[in-house]
Amino acid sequence: MATQAQDIVGRTPPIDAGRPLPDLGSERISGDRFHSRDWMDREWTRMWRRVWNMACRESDLPEPGDIFVYELGKESFVFVRGHDRQIRGFYNVCQHRGNMLALGGEGCGHVESFHCTYHGWQWNIEGVLQHIPDVETYPQFRDGVPAHTLGMEPVQVDLWGGWAWFRMDPGGPSLAEFLNPIPAHLDPYEMEKWDIVDYKTFEWPCNWKAACDAFNESYHFQALHPQMMQWANGIAVVELLGIHSRMVNEYGTVDPRYHDQERPGPELRQYMGMRDIDPESFGRPPQEVRLEVQRRKRAVQHDTYLPYRNLSDEQLSDVFHYTMFPNVSWNVTSESITGFRYRPHPTDPAACYYDLIIMGHLPPDAPKPEYTHRTIPKDRLPHSYRDVLDMDLSPIISRVLEQDGSNLGAVQRGLSSDGFRGMVLCDQELRVRLFHQVLEDYVEGRR
Ligand code: FES
Ligand SMILES: [Fe+2]
Numbered sequence: 001m002a003t004q005a006q007d008i009v010g011r012t013p014p015i016d017a018g019r020p021l022p023d024l025g026s027e028r029i030s031g032d033r034f035h036s037r038d039w040m041d042r043e044w045t046r047m048w049r050r051v052w053n054m055a056c057r058e059s060d061l062p063e064p065g066d067i068f069v070y071e072l073g074k075e076s077f078v079f080v081r082g083h084d085r086q087i088r089g090f091y092n093v094c095q096h097r098g099n100m101l102a103l104g105g106e107g108c109g110h111v112e113s114f115h116c117t118y119h120g121w122q123w124n125i126e127g128v129l130q131h132i133p134d135v136e137t138y139p140q141f142r143d144g145v146p147a148h149t150l151g152m153e154p155v156q157v158d159l160w161g162g163w164a165w166f167r168m169d170p171g172g173p174s175l176a177e178f179l180n181p182i183p184a185h186l187d188p189y190e191m192e193k194w195d196i197v198d199y200k201t202f203e204w205p206c207n208w209k210a211a212c213d214a215f216n217e218s219y220h221f222q223a224l225h226p227q228m229m230q231w232a233n234g235i236a237v238v239e240l241l242g243i244h245s246r247m248v249n250e251y252g253t254v255d256p257r258y259h260d261q262e263r264p265g266p267e268l269r270q271y272m273g274m275r276d277i278d279p280e281s282f283g284r285p286p287q288e289v290r291l292e293v294q295r296r297k298r299a300v301q302h303d304t305y306l307p308y309r310n311l312s313d314e315q316l317s318d319v320f321h322y323t324m325f326p327n328v329s330w331n332v333t334s335e336s337i338t339g340f341r342y343r344p345h346p347t348d349p350a351a352c353y354y355d356l357i358i359m360g361h362l363p364p365d366a367p368k369p370e371y372t373h374r375t376i377p378k379d380r381l382p383h384s385y386r387d388v389l390d391m392d393l394s395p396i397i398s399r400v401l402e403q404d405g406s407n408l409g410a411v412q413r414g415l416s417s418d419g420f421r422g423m424v425l426c427d428q429e430l431r432v433r434l435f436h437q438v439l440e441d442y443v444e445g446r447r
Pocket of ligand 1: 094095096097098099116117118119120121
């Protein structure tokens with residue numbers, strides 16, 4: 001097939017399996033960061049306030065006055081599209097006596113202005129103070145209302161990948177500087193065109209970092225997800241990308257520990273069925289399923305709206321797992337993302353919110369997917385994640401998530417034990433070590 005100009009621009013940098021891993025040391029990582037309130041407080045002031053956080057899709061706010069309320073830890077934020085079509089973000093708080101302004105809970109809404117339900121102060125959708133009832137009874141405003149000191153409290157907002165991101169503290173690196181080099185890796189997927197297909201939040205009985213760590217390595221496949229090794233490679237290639245990182249899991253294969261298998265097993269046959277590959281007539285070793293997936297997608301790359309032509313063969317078959325510090329992980333395939341976001345609980349270091357955000361790259365004329373976002377509390381966690389989703393999640397992926405989630409209450413108790421002497425990490429867990437070192441840099445004031 002002739003190489004065309006668009007085939008060689010904007011490619012994701014390839015991952016080099018043979019490159020030696022950087023040496024990040026081998027110290028134990030203590031358990032106190034998972035349960036101490038002091039750690040939780042320092043994380044808030046020194047880390048969460050100073051990183052770029054992912055809030056909502058730009059498409060959640062199509063028209064002026066559309067709002068999205070997003071909660072993180074103890075704070076609630078409101079994002080709003082102004083009359084000038086800019087997206088702004090504010091703390092969701094009234095500057096009179098501290099009531100919250102948008103009271104409908106998390107998610108989308110629409111306002112003509114922000115109107116406090118307590119005493120009726122009012123701001124326009126650009127956050128500028130508009131009205132104070134009985135303003136003449138404020139002696140301090142006798143010479144005029146200093147509206148510029150009474151605006152809604154802003155956060156910095158910038159856009160990338162179809163998402164609005166925000167940073168609480170002023171100054172600091174731009175979003176592009178903070179995320180570097182992630183956009184160069186993921187822009188070939190054309191993420192601004194993607195839609196959220198489903199979004200559910202699960203309250204998990206563990207610190208947000210224990211949840212994050214659970215997805216930042218594949219070392220646990222053999223013990224926690226043994227069935228996965230029948231349709232994926234549990235030995236991932238790992239790469240550190242500044243404060244962020246990625247790993248690649250081959251899908252549509254068997255783990256090297258099963259390479260003596262001659263025929264695809266039941267899980268891999270199910271995986272093949274989802275890709276219209278007939279297991280009966282396939283007739284090749286199991287590890288060649290992913291090559292067949294690649295071949296089929298490559299064959300249609302110039303006849304599809306999907307950006308196959310921008311992607312390498314590996315990107316057509318495998319799962320590229322990116323973690324953007326601190327709390328966003330995306331399992332990226334050429335058609336969809338199974339995205340995770342880990343949010344700290346407002347008060348309890350032993351609980352967190354696990355956002356399962358599934359995105360799809362749908363045909364340009366497809367209707368916007370309908371889903372209802374809701375939070376499932378920790379005493380009502382489902383046996384099957386499929387049961388609480390609006391979309392039809394594949395049973396093999398649902399089972400993996402159930403295994404991950406079911407383990408974390410025990411991990412949290414153990415991390416909080418006086419008998420735990422700290423995490424001992426191997427090379428397969430290098431991304432976990434990087435994450436904790438970057439976090440320490442923030443919390444200890446080196447970043
Ligand atoms: S608290 Fe908002 S108007 Fe009084
Ligand atoms: Fe897992």
